[in-house]
Amino acid sequence: MATSLYIHIPFCAAKCSYCSFASFAGLEGLHERYVDALSAEIGKCASVAAQVEPLRTVFFGGGTPTFLSGRLLKKILTGCSSHFSIAKDAEISIEANPGTVDVDKFTLLRNCGVTRVSLGVQSFSNQELKRIGRIHSANEAIRAVAAAREAGFTNVSLDLMYGLPQQSPESWQYSLETALSLGPQHLSLYQLTVEEETPLARLVENGTLKMPGDEAIAAMDEITLELTGAADLPQYEISNYARPGYQCRHNIGYWENREYFGLGAGAVSYLKGKRLRTTPDPLHYCNLLEEGSSVIVEEEVLDCEAAFRETVIMGLRMNEGVAVRGLQERYGIEYVSYYGDVLQLLVEGLLLEERSGFLRLTDQGRRFANRVMAELV
Numbered sequence: 001m002a003t004s005l006y007i008h009i010p011f012c013a014a015k016c017s018y019c020s021f022a023s024f025a026g027l028e029g030l031h032e033r034y035v036d037a038l039s040a041e042i043g044k045c046a047s048v049a050a051q052v053e054p055l056r057t058v059f060f061g062g063g064t065p066t067f068l069s070g071r072l073l074k075k076i077l078t079g080c081s082s083h084f085s086i087a088k089d090a091e092i093s094i095e096a097n098p099g100t101v102d103v104d105k106f107t108l109l110r111n112c113g114v115t116r117v118s119l120g121v122q123s124f125s126n127q128e129l130k131r132i133g134r135i136h137s138a139n140e141a142i143r144a145v146a147a148a149r150e151a152g153f154t155n156v157s158l159d160l161m162y163g164l165p166q167q168s169p170e171s172w173q174y175s176l177e178t179a180l181s182l183g184p185q186h187l188s189l190y191q192l193t194v195e196e197e198t199p200l201a202r203l204v205e206n207g208t209l210k211m212p213g214d215e216a217i218a219a220m221d222e223i224t225l226e227l228t229g230a231a232d233l234p235q236y237e238i239s240n241y242a243r244p245g246y247q248c249r250h251n252i253g254y255w256e257n258r259e260y261f262g263l264g265a266g267a268v269s270y271l272k273g274k275r276l277r278t279t280p281d282p283l284h285y286c287n288l289l290e291e292g293s294s295v296i297v298e299e300e301v302l303d304c305e306a307a308f309r310e311t312v313i314m315g316l317r318m319n320e321g322v323a324v325r326g327l328q329e330r331y332g333i334e335y336v337s338y339y340g341d342v343l344q345l346l347v348e349g350l351l352l353e354e355r356s357g358f359l360r361l362t363d364q365g366r367r368f369a370n371r372v373m374a375e376l377v
Ligand code: SF4
Pocket: 011, 012, 014, 015, 016, 019, 020, 021, 023, 062, 063, 064, 097, 120
């Protein structure tokens, strides 16, 4: 039974140059209609699910959820709590862009039950922010953290990206040190990947922007390990670091390949072995809900072996790894005989190990995580 809910808000104030997510700028006229359609989908989903267990995590992602007005955010949050049963100690997270928040909006979110804020800061260099088309400055990010604190949030996560165009290891160090000086409970640190057909890809292709080379990236990785370790923010997943007790429970559900509801345009649900995707077009999404039709446009059925392999791959993202007994109980598959020689080679190559009942990447394996996972998928 799913006990996690993801809600997608596909609107942004402007499109960042690297972004390939289901998000749209310039659709402000659709916000109200979208929230009404989303409220209808929330009601429908809750009645079909006829939930037995309360939700333990709710996550508002995007897009930029905080680009919506406080009134519309309140409408969605109230809709969730009136249709779904939500555990008293549930983790309720919202992604926020520093250019779209202030103390009043954070206070409203807090009063509506939000417990965790994830701020998309990306860099503390104004030049770097400009190059990737972010709408905010470094100072606005610092003010946003202060505003979240003033509103009473004690669980604040900051997202930063490294490997930005023209970024040096020194500049990455400056951004990370500045982030740490703000005392976050959680950090998400992602390497920027240049996605095809984005404006950034064109700027890199035509030589206007230069991406850092492998050596610079390796130096940034070293800086990350050193600074997060010294700041008592240990890594618990390939891109995530947290103070003890502040790991993101919602995302851990994804990495454990647990079921979840996903609502909103372009959202994905994972229920009863099926992955269901809604239409990514917000206008189409509104039209479908208004005429009482289903918004699901894609359905993928995962057989037992496919689900097993996904659980292994996703679980390996976490430093703790994947519980071997849990794998056997969920899928009736014994991983050693299933992977055979492939596994043996990875273990002998000191990239994978089983320790205390968990199959996990070694420190060395984490550096080559993509290659290891490609072998196991
Ligand atoms: S704020 Fe996030 S979702 Fe919106 S355009 Fe930028 S990267 Fe994409």
